[in-house]
Amino acid sequence: MHYDNQKLLSNRTDSSGIRFYLGNKLRQYDLGYLTFGTDSSAAALAIPPKAERFIVDAYCTATATQNFPEEGITVISTFPHTHLQGIFEI
Incomplete structure (x- = not known):
């Protein structure tokens, strides 16, 4: 869950939730969740003012x-994420 309350409004409430359903029959495939990315702290990712283009490259080490x-993994979704002004390109 991700919230963005830039104006720090105090009258915002959340009523979201999550529900789990359990079954006795295993599914054919297992699903996992893995996050790759860059350090996105303000100090690590400082885009210069008025920059028309700013490229962030990231890579994964073998470890x-x-x-x-052994058979590898299948990626079923990605989540490029920026606030307000980002443009994602592959």
């Missing part, structure tokens, strides 16, 4: 993926 299954 980050050494516990992947």
